[in-house]
Amino acid sequence: MRWDGFGAIESDMRALVADPRWSLLTPLGRAHAIAQRCLATPDGSHWLFGAHARWYRLDRVDGRWHLSAPPSHPVVREAARPHPARAPIPPHVVPAGPDFVFDRGSTQGFVGPDVPREITERVRALLLAHRGLSTDDYPLAGGPYEEVFAPDVTGAVAAVWGTVMWCAYAPAFDGNEVLLSMFGEFLARPLPGDDWVRWLPMGSLDALVGLYAERMAFGAHEAGLRLAGLMAETATILRADPRFRPRADALLGMVEPLLSRPWLDLHAVPSGTVRRAWLSRCPPHLAPATLPETSxxxxxxxxxxxxxxxxxxxxxxxxxxxxxxxxxxxxxxxxxxxxxxxxxxxxxxxxxxxxxxxxxxxxxxxxxxxxxxxxxxxxxxxxxxxxxxxxxxxxxxxxxxxxxxxxxxxxxxxxxxxxxxxxxxxxxxxxxxxxxxxQSLIHQRDDDPGPAPAPLRTVRDPEESGWLFETQNSDISPLPPL
Incomplete structure (x- = not known):
């Protein structure tokens, strides 16, 4: 069997951090342990397997350790040898322990394969159950969702949509994706994209928190908690797909405590720090999922x-x-x-x-x-x-x-x-x-035909639904099935 320095050090570090005694070491002791397991490659590079169970490379120009994927070439990996690090090991590179068990899920986009039917149908059921809520009780309240949805859409619909977008690893969706098309009647304009893909921006935690915080600040605590519960229900459904799981778990860690202790955020509402309160509740082993917001x-x-x-x-x-x-x-x-x-x-x-x-x-x-x-x-x-x-x-x-x-x-x-x-x-x-x-995916069918689900409502007049029935003047033409 060939020697693989990177594989050997990674295995050793995982065993070391998993040992209960790791948590008993002082920060200096942990830094010393990781420094002794530094690797040197023939080109003079130095590597550490550190925080977040990932590799770091020492920059020869600025002397800092940068998060950087390790080399793949077998010759380089075989030639790597242990070489104790002389450069200081900063605290953010040293494994804390919980970060080593973070489930990174899948990096796949939502084009090949589609979101499984059992997930889309459960999300559809949530929309059916909550779409009839009053806009007076559940307004969009001037947030960014006003740009996405029609004026008569409630904050409950936005809460489901916002949860889907925030939990998605990379929100590039097949243009025929059921998880998006079920929101079609609620949208104010076509989603950005082309003939095959809807290229959506990363979901905003600020916008999601804003739906809840606005109701709490208005004094409608029951409505605010109901929105938080709807976000938790949606995240629970989505986590069955590995492309949603890491961020869905993080969102659940932030929201679920409210369902049993509804007073948790009352101190943060007057000062406008509800977002900070949510992030503070994210469990340490799920913190990497919130990096877009925190770093x-x-x-x-x-x-x-x-x-x-x-x-x-x-x-x-x-x-x-x-x-x-x-x-x-x-x-x-x-x-x-x-x-x-x-x-x-x-x-x-x-x-x-x-x-x-x-x-x-x-x-x-x-x-x-x-x-x-x-x-x-x-x-x-x-x-x-x-x-x-x-x-x-x-x-x-x-x-x-x-x-x-x-x-x-x-x-x-x-x-x-x-x-x-x-x-x-x-x-x-x-x-x-x-x-x-x-282009490597568009000619491969990635959906499960099955029986067509019933629409959320019956549209009697094409004018009523706007862009969904527009075939000549729409910014995005109707899409052929994949």
């Missing part, structure tokens, strides 16, 4: 890590997934920033230069160099990784549907993460890499 930069790093893991197939084709991920990041930044300017960019400044400057600090020196070369040098070999004609480069073509769906989800999640970090508007037509990944 957008770390969330970007984890998303790029996921993208690197989704590119493992390129290792067998002679390419290092780490550098391929950096090249794909460059492709998306180039494609998006050429069409729009970040809100914070000074007048006349290059959007691409601004975003690159912002992202540099969140990449280790190796990824930073690959990112820069792919972005700045059209002749660089890394440009071979960029999509061409709306399709993936041959070296990236996935071998099966599951791999394609994972690449699609991870690429879209990474795009949303760097846009969130830099203040760049999310493109309504998707990111170049994720859009190209769709």
């Amino acid at each position: 957008p930069g770390d969330h970007f790093r984890h998303s790029l890590y996921d993208l690197t893991e989704a590119l493992t197939v390129t290792a067998s084709r002679g390419w290092e997934p780490r550098t391929v991920a950096a090249a794909l990041l460059a492709a998306d930044v180039s494609g998006v920033c050429g069409a729009t300017e970040p809100a914070w960019a000074p007048p006349g400044a290059s959007a691409t230069a601004q975003v690159v400057t912002w992202l540099y600090g969140w990449l280790d020196d190796e990824l930073r160099q690959a990112f820069y070369l792919a972005l700045s040098d059209p002749a660089n070999p890394l440009r071979a990784c960029w999509p061409r004609g709306g399709r993936l480069a041959p070296l990236l073509v996935p071998p099966d549907r599951a791999t394609a769906a994972a690449l699609l989800g991870a690429a879209y999640a990474t795009g949303l993460a760097w846009c969130r970090l830099t203040g760049t508007p999310v493109p309504a037509s998707g990111f170049p890499v994720a859009s190209a990944a769709v």
